[in-house]
Amino acid sequence: MIRTILTYPNLELKKKSAPVTVISDSVRELIRDMTETMYDAPGVGLAAPQIGVHQRVIAIDISPKDQPPELIVAINPIIVDAEGESYEEEGCLSVPKYAANVRRHSRVVVKALDPEGIERTWEADDLLAIAFQHEIDHLDGILFVDHLSVLKRELFQRKARKAAGDGK
Numbered sequence: 001m002i003r004t005i006l007t008y009p010n011l012e013l014k015k016k017s018a019p020v021t022v023i024s025d026s027v028r029e030l031i032r033d034m035t036e037t038m039y040d041a042p043g044v045g046l047a048a049p050q051i052g053v054h055q056r057v058i059a060i061d062i063s064p065k066d067q068p069p070e071l072i073v074a075i076n077p078i079i080v081d082a083e084g085e086s087y088e089e090e091g092c093l094s095v096p097k098y099a100a101n102v103r104r105h106s107r108v109v110v111k112a113l114d115p116e117g118i119e120r121t122w123e124a125d126d127l128l129a130i131a132f133q134h135e136i137d138h139l140d141g142i143l144f145v146d147h148l149s150v151l152k153r154e155l156f157q158r159k160a161r162k163a164a165g166d167g168k
C-alpha cells in the first residue's frame with residue numbers, strides 16, 4: 001500500500017526510531033509499503049519514520065531509471081566504518097522542492113539485517129554511501145537540512161515558511 005510521506009516541518013520526522021526486535025508480519029508489511037511508496041514517489045531512498053513508523057528500517061534503490069531495480073532493504077542498520085569526504089547535492093522526499101550540498105563520508109561500511117533476518121554487510125561508495133548515511137540519519141530524526149550551515153539553514157527555513165504560506 002502506498003503510504004503518505006510526511007514532510008518538513010512535521011515533528012514525527014524529528015523522533016528517534018526504535019530497533020526492530022522481531023521481523024514480524026507487520027514489519028514485512030512495513031517493508032512492502034515502504035518499497036511501494038519509494039518507487040511510486042519516485043525516490044532513491046525511504047526510511048520508515050518518513051511514513052510515520054518509528055522503527056529502524058530503510059529502503060534504498062539508486063539504480064538508474066533504465067536499469068533493473070536493485071532494492072536494498074536494511075533493518076537496524078549501523079555504520080561500522082566510514083572514511084573519505086564528499087560534498088554532493090541531496091534532496092529528500094520529506095523536504096520537497098529543495099536541494100543542497102551536504103558533507104558526508106564518501107565510503108561507509110554498513111551492517112544490517114535483511115528482510116529474512118540475515119546479517120548483511122554493504123561496502124558502499126559514492127551515491128550509495130550517501131544514501132545509507134541520509135537514510136540512517138532519518139532513523140535518528142535528522143534531515144539533510146540539519147547538516148547545513150546556520151546561514152543556509154535559516155535561508156531554507158525562510159523559504160519553507162514562505163512556501164507554507166505564512167509569508168514571514
Ligand code: NI
Nearest residue numbers: 091092093094
Ligand atoms: Ni530523506
